[in-house]
Amino acid sequence: MAAVHHAPNPPVIHNFATTDALVDTLANFLIKTQKDAIDKKGRFTIALSGGSLPKMLRGLIGNPATKWDKWQVFYADERAVPLDHPDSNHNLCTQDLFSKVPIPKDHVHTIDVSLLDDLEELSDAYEKELIREFAQKDAARFPVFDLILLGMGPDGHTCSLFPGHELLAEEDRWVAYLEDSPKPPPKRITLTYPVINHAAKVIFVATGEGKAEVLSKVLDRPEEGLPASRVKPAFPGQVYWFIDAPAAAKLQQQPSPVNL
Numbered sequence: 001m002a003a004v005h006h007a008p009n010p011p012v013i014h015n016f017a018t019t020d021a022l023v024d025t026l027a028n029f030l031i032k033t034q035k036d037a038i039d040k041k042g043r044f045t046i047a048l049s050g051g052s053l054p055k056m057l058r059g060l061i062g063n064p065a066t067k068w069d070k071w072q073v074f075y076a077d078e079r080a081v082p083l084d085h086p087d088s089n090h091n092l093c094t095q096d097l098f099s100k101v102p103i104p105k106d107h108v109h110t111i112d113v114s115l116l117d118d119l120e121e122l123s124d125a126y127e128k129e130l131i132r133e134f135a136q137k138d139a140a141r142f143p144v145f146d147l148i149l150l151g152m153g154p155d156g157h158t159c160s161l162f163p164g165h166e167l168l169a170e171e172d173r174w175v176a177y178l179e180d181s182p183k184p185p186p187k188r189i190t191l192t193y194p195v196i197n198h199a200a201k202v203i204f205v206a207t208g209e210g211k212a213e214v215l216s217k218v219l220d221r222p223e224e225g226l227p228a229s230r231v232k233p234a235f236p237g238q239v240y241w242f243i244d245a246p247a248a249a250k251l252q253q254q255p256s257p258v259n260l
Ligand SMILES: O=C(O)[C@H](O)[C@@H](O)[C@H](O)[C@H](O)COP(=O)(O)O
Pocket: 049, 050, 051, 052, 053, 077, 150, 151, 152, 153, 154, 157, 158, 159, 160, 183, 184, 207
């Protein structure tokens, strides 16, 4: 019998009246996702982005339901800079989150800064870090993150996957590098679509009126193929959008009721 292929689930969009409501619901969502993952596999695998996202995770700080010792954290993208550099996503996440919670240091998977001069080696080494976590334990062609948390730039980019860039077509590698990011700094590594689209859950967080125009393009006109529209986790995976009213202002489709 031929295999049945399901189309990806459509995005679930949650529109929040206030940032605090978004932050609270995001924390509850993470805690539930974390619990399900730990019950099933004894660990929780998550990828984080930079931008405003780490601050949106503040609902986890001091929350006793967060089992930090079971988290394995990777970066959805990272800038090729030292870990204490102001441009480093790890530096940002450390300032906003990890310095405030009891996560074991070796559960936060950073780039190998001894390889900053050779981006190919840097991205290969990060891919190997992922392979150590996923392929040896789950024996899968691509890692299946329990959750990937993403932001979106005003041009529709996500991770370090920019409109029109050749990395949008990457089908094989888990981690890729670029030296020509249109947004500084130019040198970065990024998870690729095969990884993002194998995740069990992906959440975009997009707030503020600066996101209204591009959000309508990404969600109402996905056929335009902006990078964020290409995030379509394979069935039964699910992509969620956590947005606020200013970001939703130009959206044509109805958000789903928040009932998480
Ligand atoms: O790599 C980068 O240049 C940024 O980190 C970028 O990808 C950011 O995540 C988005 O632009 C969303 O930014 P905000 O979350 O601040 O809106």
